[in-house]
Amino acid sequence: MTGIEQGSQSGTETPKAPRGGNPTAPAGGRTVADAVTPDLVARLTRAVTAGPGAARAATRAPFTGEVLAELPQSTPADVAEAYRRARAAQRDWAALPVRRRAAVLLRFHDLLLRRQDEVLDVIQAETGKARVHAFEEVLAVAGAARHYGRAADGYLRDRRRGGAVPVLTHTVEARRPKGVIGQISPWNYPLELCAGDALPAFAAGNAVVNKPDTQTALTALRVRELLVEAGLPPEVWQIVIGDGPVVGPAVVDGADYVSFTGSTRTGREVAQRAAARLVGASLELGGKNALLVLADADLDRAAEGAVRACFSSAGQLCISIERLYVHRAVADAFLDRFTARVGAMRLGTRLAYGADMGSLVSRRQLETVTRHVDEAVRNGATVLTGGRARPDLGPLFYEPTVLDGVDDTMAVCTEETFGPVVSVYRCDTEEEAVERANATRYGLNSSVWTRDTRRGRAIAARLRTGTVNVNEAYAAAYGSSASPMGGMGDSGLGRRHGAEGILRFTEAQTIATQRLLPIAPSLGMDDERFAAFFTRSLRALKALRLK
Numbered sequence: 001m002t003g004i005e006q007g008s009q010s011g012t013e014t015p016k017a018p019r020g021g022n023p024t025a026p027a028g029g030r031t032v033a034d035a036v037t038p039d040l041v042a043r044l045t046r047a048v049t050a051g052p053g054a055a056r057a058a059t060r061a062p063f064t065g066e067v068l069a070e071l072p073q074s075t076p077a078d079v080a081e082a083y084r085r086a087r088a089a090q091r092d093w094a095a096l097p098v099r100r101r102a103a104v105l106l107r108f109h110d111l112l113l114r115r116q117d118e119v120l121d122v123i124q125a126e127t128g129k130a131r132v133h134a135f136e137e138v139l140a141v142a143g144a145a146r147h148y149g150r151a152a153d154g155y156l157r158d159r160r161r162g163g164a165v166p167v168l169t170h171t172v173e174a175r176r177p178k179g180v181i182g183q184i185s186p187w188n189y190p191l192e193l194c195a196g197d198a199l200p201a202f203a204a205g206n207a208v209v210n211k212p213d214t215q216t217a218l219t220a221l222r223v224r225e226l227l228v229e230a231g232l233p234p235e236v237w238q239i240v241i242g243d244g245p246v247v248g249p250a251v252v253d254g255a256d257y258v259s260f261t262g263s264t265r266t267g268r269e270v271a272q273r274a275a276a277r278l279v280g281a282s283l284e285l286g287g288k289n290a291l292l293v294l295a296d297a298d299l300d301r302a303a304e305g306a307v308r309a310c311f312s313s314a315g316q317l318c319i320s321i322e323r324l325y326v327h328r329a330v331a332d333a334f335l336d337r338f339t340a341r342v343g344a345m346r347l348g349t350r351l352a353y354g355a356d357m358g359s360l361v362s363r364r365q366l367e368t369v370t371r372h373v374d375e376a377v378r379n380g381a382t383v384l385t386g387g388r389a390r391p392d393l394g395p396l397f398y399e400p401t402v403l404d405g406v407d408d409t410m411a412v413c414t415e416e417t418f419g420p421v422v423s424v425y426r427c428d429t430e431e432e433a434v435e436r437a438n439a440t441r442y443g444l445n446s447s448v449w450t451r452d453t454r455r456g457r458a459i460a461a462r463l464r465t466g467t468v469n470v471n472e473a474y475a476a477a478y479g480s481s482a483s484p485m486g487g488m489g490d491s492g493l494g495r496r497h498g499a500e501g502i503l504r505f506t507e508a509q510t511i512a513t514q515r516l517l518p519i520a521p522s523l524g525m526d527d528e529r530f531a532a533f534f535t536r537s538l539r540a541l542k543a544l545r546l547k
């Protein structure tokens with residue numbers, strides 16, 4: 001390991017930065033400024049719906065703290081204009097056959113894979129995550145594009161349903177686009193959480209007005225550019241940028257359906273606002289996810305998986321693991337392996353592969369992480385590894401941290417930290433592990449490690465989370481684009497991925513055509529005969545299992 005931007009968290013391999021050294025500019029390496037040039041910012045921000053004299057807000061690169069871009073801020077009036085444009089464009093888009101729309105997704109899939117390096121640069125510059133974690137976003141979005149590109153036609157096609165009266169009633173269930181989707185996205189997975197949800201909305205014939213987080217708006221704009229290159233009419237995807245509490249409500253107020261990803265607190269506000277308008281919403285919210293290591297687990301695999309589970313994107317991942325429940329019989333052996341791996345993780349700021357973890361995104365995240373760890377330690381918890389900020393690497397770095405001796409009342413056990421911190425709890429039985437894993441108001445993701453996969457699935461059935469991964473951290477379930485993903489309890493409402501992930505963007509419409517006879521007295525029958533005839537018919541239909 002070389003270079004000032006790479007350091008194991010123990011610090012022993014981290015040379016001090018030379019005076020005047022630029023942590024993002026190792027010899028031959030690209031800097032954040034190389035990746036996000038003024039020309040790129042000017043080109044991308046032309047697509048923001050905002051007036052000519054719009055106020056600007058600066059974003060900073062988490063790796064260095066330097067100003068990254070000055071972004072135009074939309075007003076509520078700009079949001080209304082975005083809806084007007086989106087509505088006008090949506091009609092023609094919806095009129096295209098599903099296959100034509102799906103073909104755009106498939107072309108986008110190829111373009112994204114081909115241009116991934118440019119996209120990865122922008123993600124890293126805006127979020128400060130390690131490149132390998134940025135690549136997870138490419139993987140997820142390519143998976144969603146391919147899945148909906150191939151399967152949208154099947155999900156959306158008309159379906160014959162049993163009619164009111166066999167033979168006489170011909171009934172079809174059809175799917176119509178909602179219209180314009182209001183999509184609000186957070187900063188932590190900016191590619192996946194903008195494009196991943198927008199793709200099925202587009203495939204279903206909708207337009208989207210998207211408000212990404214300001215910090216990661218360039219990623220949203222860059223991926224929109226790729227989708228337009230793949231054939232999406234530009235007006236069908238409107239992007240507005242601005243302060244959440246100012247612009248977010250306007251996005252909800254204009255929408256025919258709301259797709260929100262973010263914190264549980266904001267999700268509640270969004271849900272109430274949508275409900276007041278009788279507009280549906282899917283809410284992908286926070287988590288306090290647990291990983292269970294059973295007594296028969298392969299401990300090397302479990303330790304390696306737990307590192308990914310806890311520290312991907314520096315733990316700023318809704319489905320990452322913040323609580324480890326380990327069978328007491330294997331706890332010491334597991335922790336030896338786990339803490340050794342965590343202690344050896346390489347932290348880095350390069351716009352290149354090689355680091356195991358990057359930076360936190362903001363001062364707010366750093367403060368939450370510091371507060372949770374410090375409070376736990378003050379109340380008797382022990383730091384097994386990590387436990388400090390690393391300003392020598394970058395202003396927002398914090399070491400991957402493992403805590404022992406945490407009790408069930410500490411914030412680090414009950415609240416979402418959303419950072420590189422995990423606490424370990426020893427359990428005597430599987431029942432205890434399941435019960436403690438479920439003892440949270442959240443219910444997003446969980447992970448179970450065992451050599452007996454059948455037993456793993458049986459335990460999964462008892463965990464109250466929307467996804468459960470057996471012998472994997474989160475990527476197995478999240479990457480299964482054909483199967484629903486989302487949260488129970490305070491982790492959300494509705495699902496992305498699979499049939500639910502696209503059908504939420506549609507209205508079901510039943511079209512029933514009555515033939516020959518009405519469903520009413522006819523052919524000279526009076527009401528009484530009609531009732532008697534139908535009573536006999538209903539009994540016969542049940543006996544014959546016809547309806």
Ligand code: NAD
Pocket residue numbers: 184185186187188189193211212213214242243244245246247248249261262263264265266267269270283284285286287317318416418444487491492
């Ligand atoms: P946040 O709720 O603060 O912000 C999310 C988005 O909502 C941002 O675009 C923000 O500008 C906007 N917003 C803020 N106030 C608003 C308001 N009053 N009305 C409408 N919009 C408003 O969340 P965050 O801190 O940016 O993101 C981290 C959170 O997101 C974590 O809790 C994480 O678990 C959650 N998350 C969940 C998933 C999931 O799939 N379940 C995925 C990623 C992140």
